[in-house]
């Protein structure tokens with residue numbers, strides 16, 4: 618899921634909500650979200666042979682379904698005209714209407730291989746609760762300093778979302794590999810594996826320079842990069858590399874998963890990479906100044922303070938802090954130790970003298 622980090626909430630959303638034709642054969646439809654981030658984008662693309670491709674599928678509330686139908690109608694299409702669906706990643710705000718979209722006319726559902734496994738494990742778990750992805754997550758929140766109540770709160774949120782989501786059945790999926798060419802009607806797209814925001818996040822580059830970005834790159838808000846159990850060990854390192862990998866692609870228009878399309882891909886990539894370098898440096902400075910290190914919840918409280926307003930804020934901030942702390946740890950800039958059931962991070966000794974020294978910046982940049 619994408620969530621605004623507290624320091625970015627002040628930026629007003631320019632969104633107005635109506636379906637918008639970006640160019641002939643390309644529509645942006647905003648589906649509402651009951652979160653601080655108020656809507657998710659779905660893109661409707663004419664495939665040149667009568668059918669349409671949908672990119673992403675919203676959260677799955679009745680209001681999302683109504684907005685999708687209104688968007689299709691504005692483009693002169695119906696759900697049964699959708700001949701393919703592409704899911705950029707398996708966060709709930711992008712997959713919720715995949716079931717009904719597929720059911721309307723049997724549209725195949727494309728996603729990157731690997732992302733499907735997590736989608737079903739988190740959002741449609743087996744009856745056996747030992748397979749439930751929320752159990753290790755509750756333990757993680759508690760071990761890194763959240764209260765038991767806030768740790769358990771994550772389970773309630775997941776259960777609520779499970780009741781909203783209408784996933785596509787496994788037999789509808791067509792799994793893509795990194796670098797694969799996807800032909801949808803007259804258009805050819807290249808699948809690009811962009812891990813970080815999710816492990817098998819998919820971006821697509823169309824032959825004419827349209828870039829389907831999902832939540833890899835968003836304007837005005839920083840995509841949430843979180844560390845999760847049973848996921849890749851260095852999501853921030855993955856993210857930095859995946860940003861660098863798309864920076865210089867021949868892109869004329871970026872279609873993000875939230876907010877408005879934009880043109881300056883390289884500029885936005887540079888901003889996001891700089892943001893994470895700076896955040897890594899501030900965290901290292903905090904740890905260096907502390908006596909005996911800090912746990913991830915303390916780091917989040919020191920960086921965000923009162924801006925973390927509820928349990929959701931604190932959980933999202935905590936996994937973001939962990940992505941940074943683990944990234945620094947894998948590069949030798951911090952160490953980790955357990956005391957009385959809690960995990961603390963300490964600045965490694967050679968970095969304690971000057972956390973802003975060039976060596977440290979290199980470590981933070983990965």
Ligand SMILES: [Zn+2]
Pocket residue numbers: 618619706708814832
């Ligand atoms: Zn997301």
Ligand SMILES: [Zn+2]
Pocket residue numbers: 618619657708710711832874875
């Ligand atoms: Zn999202």
